[in-house]
Amino acid sequence: MTGGPQRSADTVVARATPYGHAALGVVRLSGPDAKALAAVLCPGGPAWRPRRACLRTARTGTGAVLDRVLCLWMPGPRSYTGEDVVELSCHGNPVVVQALLRALIEAGARPARPGEFTRRAVEHGRLDLVQAEAVAAVIEARSEEGLVLAQAGLGGALSAELATLRERMLDAAAELEARLDHPDEDLALVEEGALCAGLEADADAVRVLADTWTGARRRLVGARVALVGPVNAGKSRLFNALVGTERALVSPEAGTTRDVVSTVVELGGLPVEFLDTAGARAEAAGLEAAGQVLGARLTADVDLRLHVEALPAVSAARPAADGLWVGTHLDLWCRSSPPPTDISVSSLTGEGLTELEARISEELGIGPGAPQKTALLSARQHARCLDVAAHLAGAAGALRGVLGPAVAAQEVVLGLECLAELDGRDVRDDVLDRLFARFCVGK
Ligand SMILES: Nc1nc2c(ncn2[C@@H]2O[C@H](COP(=O)(O)OP(=O)(O)O)[C@@H](O)[C@H]2O)c(=O)[nH]1
Ligand SMILES: [Mg+2]
Numbered sequence: 001m002t003g004g005p006q007r008s009a010d011t012v013v014a015r016a017t018p019y020g021h022a023a024l025g026v027v028r029l030s031g032p033d034a035k036a037l038a039a040v041l042c043p044g045g046p047a048w049r050p051r052r053a054c055l056r057t058a059r060t061g062t063g064a065v066l067d068r069v070l071c072l073w074m075p076g077p078r079s080y081t082g083e084d085v086v087e088l089s090c091h092g093n094p095v096v097v098q099a100l101l102r103a104l105i106e107a108g109a110r111p112a113r114p115g116e117f118t119r120r121a122v123e124h125g126r127l128d129l130v131q132a133e134a135v136a137a138v139i140e141a142r143s144e145e146g147l148v149l150a151q152a153g154l155g156g157a158l159s160a161e162l163a164t165l166r167e168r169m170l171d172a173a174a175e176l177e178a179r180l181d182h183p184d185e186d187l188a189l190v191e192e193g194a195l196c197a198g199l200e201a202d203a204d205a206v207r208v209l210a211d212t213w214t215g216a217r218r219r220l221v222g223a224r225v226a227l228v229g230p231v232n233a234g235k236s237r238l239f240n241a242l243v244g245t246e247r248a249l250v251s252p253e254a255g256t257t258r259d260v261v262s263t264v265v266e267l268g269g270l271p272v273e274f275l276d277t278a279g280a281r282a283e284a285a286g287l288e289a290a291g292q293v294l295g296a297r298l299t300a301d302v303d304l305r306l307h308v309e310a311l312p313a314v315s316a317a318r319p320a321a322d323g324l325w326v327g328t329h330l331d332l333w334c335r336s337s338p339p340p341t342d343i344s345v346s347s348l349t350g351e352g353l354t355e356l357e358a359r360i361s362e363e364l365g366i367g368p369g370a371p372q373k374t375a376l377l378s379a380r381q382h383a384r385c386l387d388v389a390a391h392l393a394g395a396a397g398a399l400r401g402v403l404g405p406a407v408a409a410q411e412v413v414l415g416l417e418c419l420a421e422l423d424g425r426d427v428r429d430d431v432l433d434r435l436f437a438r439f440c441v442g443k
Contacts, residue, residue: 012112014442022092082124115439129424146219203392222271226299231279234328258291391415
C-alpha cells in the first residue's frame with residue numbers, strides 16, 4: 001500500500017444489504033463523523049455506548065418518524081474499516097433505506113464508492129489485499145466448499161503462506177547480494193547448489209499454489225461443462241438427462257440444435273452449468289454453420305468437454321482434444337467387445353448416467369477428496385503467483401547458467417515486487433481501483 005495508514009477525512013455511507021423488500025435492511029457508516037451523523041438521524045435516546053446495540057428512532061428533519069432502527073456503534077480502530085463505524089438495522093423496505101441514506105447524506109455523509117469500506121479496511125491495516133479479496137469470495141462463494149476456502153483466506157492462511165515465502169525470498173536475495181558485493185570473499189552462508197535448489201523448490205511451491213486457483217474457482221463460481229460432437233450423436237438428449245428436464249429440442253433430424261442451450265444444476269454441491277451445442281458436420285451452412293461458430297466461441301473456456309458420439313457410429317479413435325469421450329445409444333450396442341469410449345450411456349434407458357455424473361465430478365475435481373487448506377481466491381492472485389514463480393525459476397536458471405548472481409538477484413527482487421503487489425504491501429493505486437471497482441457498493 002502506498003502512503004501507509006491514513007485517516008480518511010470524510011464519512012461514507014451505503015446500504016449493506018441488497019435493494020429489495022426483506023425483513024431487515026442495513027445501512028453502514030464509516031469515518032470520523034459516523035456516530036455524530038447517526039445521532040443527527042436518531043436524535044435523543046440513551047447515551048451511545050460502544051459495541052452495544054440500542055434501539056433508536058430515526059426522524060426526518062421535521063421530526064416525523066422514518067423508522068425504529070437498531071444502532072451499533074463500533075469506534076475505530078477496532079472496527080471493520082479501522083474507523084468509527086455505525087451500522088443501522090432498519091426495516092427492509094427500499095423506501096426506508098433510501099430515506100435513511102438521504103437523511104445521512106444531507107447531514108454530511110458521502111455515498112461510498114464500490115468496495116470503499118473494504119478498501120478503507122486495507123488502508124488502515126485491518127486486512128491485507130489477499131484478505132480483502134477473501135471478503136469478496138466469502139460473499140460470492142456459490143458452494144460450501146468455496147465458502148470454507150474463502151474463510152481460510154479471510155482468516156489469513158494464504159497471507160501467512162505468502163509471508164513465509166517472502167522471508168525465504170529475502171534470505172535468497174541477501175545471499176545473492178553478498179556474492180555480488182564481495183565476489184572474492186567467501187561470505188556466503190549457503191552453498192550455491194543449495195541456494196539454487198531452494199529457489200527451484202520455491203518456484204515449484206508457488207506453481208502448486210497457483211494451481212489451486214482452478215479448483216478454488218470452481219468452488220467459488222461453479223464449473224461449466226460443454227457437450228460437443230457430431231450431429232445426431234445424442235448430445236441434446238444426454239443434456240436433458242443430465243440437467244433433469246426436457247430443456248433442449250431432441251430430433252433424429254440432423255442440425256436441430258443451433259443456439260447454445262445451457263442450464264445450471266448442482267453436482268457434488270457445486271453449481272455446474274451444462275451447455276448443449278450445435279453438432280459438427282462438414283456440410284453445415286447458413287444458420288447451422290453460424291450456430292457451430294457461436295458454440296465454439298461460447299464453450300472456448302469451459303472446464304470440461306464431453307465429446308459425444310452415438311455408439312453405433314462411433315469412430316475407432318478417441319477425439320484428439322481433451323475431455324471425456326462419451327458414447328450414447330448404449331441400448332443399441334450389440335457388439336461383443338465393450339465400447340471404445342471412456343464411458344457409455346443410454347439416454348433412453350438411463351443406463352450409465354450415474355456413472356457419467358460421477359466421472360464428471362471426478363474430472364472437475366469436486367466431491368469427496370482431500371480438501372484444500374489454502375487456495376488462491378482470484379484470477380489476479382493467480383496471475384501474480386505465476387509471475388513470482390517465473391522470476392524464482394529465472395533466478396535459479398541464472399545462477400546455474402552463465403548469467404550469474406547479478407541476474408539472479410535481479411530476478412528475486414522482481415519476484416518480491418510481484419509478491420508485494422499480490423498481498424498489497426506495495427501496490428499501485430490503479431490496481432486497487434480496478435480491484436475494488438469489482439466489489440459492490442456497501443461492501
Ligand atoms: N436409442 C437411443 N436413441 C437416442 C439416444 N440418445 C439420443 N437418441 C436419439 O438420437 C436422435 C438424435 O438425438 P439428439 O439428442 O437430438 O442428437 P444431437 O444432434 O447430438 O443433439 C434422437 O432421435 C434421439 O431420440 C440413446 O441413448 N439411445
Ligand atoms: Mg442437439
